[in-house]
Amino acid sequence: MITLGIESTAHTFGVGVFDENKGIIGDSRKNYIPKKGGILPREVASFFSDVAAEAIKEALEQAKISINNIDGIGVALGPGMGPQLRVGASVARALAAKYNKPLIPVNHAIAHLEIARYLTNMKDPVILYVSGGNSIVTTYVDGRYRIFGETLDIALGNLLDTFAREVKLGPPYIVNGDHVVDICAEKGNFIKGFPYVVKGQDVSYSGLLTFAIRLKEKGYNIKDICFTVREIAFSSIAEVTERCVAHTNKKQVILTGGVAANKLLNEKLTKMAENQNASYKPVPFKYAGDNGVMIALTALLELKHNITIEPENAFINQRWRLDEVEIPWYYSMI
Amino acid sequence: MVLFDDIIKIENFLKLQLIKRGAESEIRLGDFLNTKAIYKIRVKKRYMHDDLDNYLRYERTRREAKILATAYASNINVPKLYAVYPSVGIIIMEYIEGNTLKDLLLSNHEKYITFSYYAGRELAKIHKANIIHNDYTTSNIIVRNDKLFIIDFGLSVYSTNIEDKAVDIHLYKRAVESTHASISNKIMKEFYKGYLDEIGEETGNKIIKRAKEIELRGRYVGERRTVWKS
């Protein structure tokens, strides 16, 4: 079985091709790079419309197959931003109708989790998903992924980026694979008295952000502030992940999302997992961010369980919860 | 309450029988002035910077003890505090012999669902004392002779704020949904009833409403609106 997957929830238009026997055989990504400042959804959507055909062609060429030999078309219908989601959905609907292929609805968050499980070969892990928009601790219980912990306000990547911007360390936020906050923290020391907020299995970062900005204004050494901000941010997310591991008694931990590239966070999670007698692996960086391959993989798993949708019913859902999705394929990961 | 933590040697406690390992502590059983007692020992986390780790263990131990004492004085069902040694992260408290509400509910006994009513009542009592628990889950409730005891106040704070109280309800609900998925609605129904009965409809409904708002904030946590079924 072979599936094609389309990702268009945020700033990447991605097309992936996944073969049940060979694995990843096609992967094309078109990243929208904003000219200045933030992302304007409509601008991104129009960029997506321009690159969609090319991305599909590229992915199929890499895969060395014709679209006629594809068994199903998967598309991320949410969660994400409306205008971008609509582009992916229309492209997928059109392809499915034209080539008479089953259309498979994929939840973008679930796809992040499934590609993480597939690539790390961890069958039943606790998963920490940290990116610019998300900080979630989740694991499978009773048919679905359940949210054990999350951020009560801003996400981890957003905390680092916003802080860097406010104290003028960026943009760009990533230099040679490292975050500018990490680079700045290299020779820093720990400052006592920063807010460390963990509530149950949730973290909260907005107090940390304002506190750090205020210390900068008061003239504290920026290296020390950076050192302390990341120490607290990563320790608290490691702590809530540890709680999930302890409470569910699972023996595997994986990390995904853009912030998975972070060295210190990886070190902390490695030690945490050792402490809980669990094994730990981060997702290979290339597949930690948004991509079409994860959509294709999840679509394939769904298709094997006959989960498809009629094109006329394939509506986008900007706020599609990951714990709404039943995962009947959980124990039959490829 | 005894306070001479500078002369306490942690080695002495590590010989006691380990009965549970929590996410952040070891729970050991020993005795204190000839009665059985729980020794809760917060252990070092190697993944944290030393200063942060020491600060958190000190602060949470101190806080847990302080709040146990005020809660007990407000007639909330909590273990009696015997002693605390913040600088080594040790609390000695009453041993509550029984099972956690989590284990009872997992043992498949529908009859324990009604205990969630009392979990709601107890949380309302905690909130009336302006204490925020911050880790209110079924594993932090022990049932002894059909009476509920609340433990684990390490993350607690004092506050009169609606938002803070709502977070407690949000956390309980999420814990119930992730741990007792198939019976979560029934558990929450009992819980709300108990909470409202104790705190009063007007205040209670405000807090419950806020808890629902908190739930809707995250990106992946949209309103339930199933578009398709498999």
Ligand SMILES: Nc1ncnc2c1ncn2[C@@H]1O[C@H](COP(=O)(O)OP(=O)(O)OP(=O)(O)O)[C@@H](O)[C@H]1O
């Ligand atoms: N080495 C690194 N250390 C820390 N953060 C990093 C590193 N590399 C990337 N990031 C962060 O990852 C985030 C980007 O994540 P990602 O590419 O997964 O996309 P996103 O759009 O932010 O997330 P989502 O798709 O979940 O909404 C940014 O906040 C960026 O700063």
Ligand SMILES: Nc1ncnc2c1ncn2[C@@H]1O[C@H](COP(=O)(O)OP(=O)(O)OP(=O)(O)O)[C@@H](O)[C@H]1O
């Ligand atoms: N006073 C007590 N009497 C009897 N058992 C207790 C007592 N205190 C704790 N326990 C047992 O030990 C377990 C862990 O205790 P506690 O929640 O205080 O520790 P923790 O490290 O904060 O754990 P977690 O983070 O997992 O909630 C409880 O679930 C309970 O089974």
Ligand SMILES: [Mg+2]
């Ligand atoms: Mg506990």
